[in-house]
Amino acid sequence: xxxxxxxxxxxxxxxxxxxxxxxxxxxxxxxxxxxxxxxxxxxxxxxxxxxxxxxxxxxxxxxxxxxxxxxxxxxxxxxxxxxxxxxxxxxxxxxxxxxxxxxxxxxxxxxxxxxxxxxxxxxxxxxxxxxxxxxxxxxxxxxxxxxxxxxxxxxxxxxxxxxxxx
Numbered sequence: 001x002x003x004x005x006x007x008x009x010x011x012x013x014x015x016x017x018x019x020x021x022x023x024x025x026x027x028x029x030x031x032x033x034x035x036x037x038x039x040x041x042x043x044x045x046x047x048x049x050x051x052x053x054x055x056x057x058x059x060x061x062x063x064x065x066x067x068x069x070x071x072x073x074x075x076x077x078x079x080x081x082x083x084x085x086x087x088x089x090x091x092x093x094x095x096x097x098x099x100x101x102x103x104x105x106x107x108x109x110x111x112x113x114x115x116x117x118x119x120x121x122x123x124x125x126x127x128x129x130x131x132x133x134x135x136x137x138x139x140x141x142x143x144x145x146x147x148x149x150x151x152x153x154x155x156x157x158x159x160x161x162x163x164x165x166x
Contacts, residue, residue, distance in 0.1 A: 029075040031085070032121065035068035041121055052101070054111035059100060061107050066094040070122065072101075090118060 033040040070092075073085035089102040090110070099110040099118075110118070 031073045031075070032090075032118075033071050033073070035070040035122065037070070037122070043121075052111060052114045053108050057109045058105075059098070059107050059109050061102075062091050062094070062097040062100045064095070066092050068092065070118075092119070092122070 028045070030043040031040050032043070070090040072088045072090055074088065075083070075085045091100045091102065091107075093099040093115070099115045101108045101110055
């Protein structure tokens with residue numbers, strides 16, 4: 001069994017070396033969704049496999065995973081609307097770990113040029129790891145509502161507690 005697995009791995013590496021690696025995929029429509037995006041982002045154009053994957057370096061999973069993980073659905077330009085896309089997951093660089101793509105074949109390093117493109121398209125939180133201002137504003141607003149509600153409740157109790165003169 002181990003020999004069969006080793007032979008399969010060697011055959012894959014040999015085929016990759018002989019065929020020249022990733023070739024241009026041609027005109028693609030890429031739809032980026034998930035993560036902290038409010039709406040999907042669509043890119044149209046020619047995407048080169050080397051532009052996305054660089055030299056095709058497989059890597060270990062970027063653990064711990066980042067806060068936001070994005071889905072890239074790749075549609076060939078001439079594909080029918082019912083055709084299923086090729087799905088790739090994008091893990092932004094975080095905590096000193098490099099950015100990675102997860103495909104059905106494992107995790108791969110993202111080429112620097114494509115990483116720069118994705119970073120420019122996605123929110124600053126994807127690359128910087130900084131918190132959105134909403135993370136600070138929402139708790140403050142909630143605390144304000146609790147304090148205002150407590151003040152109104154105390155006022156209502158004081159009104160009930162004071163005797164009315166008639």
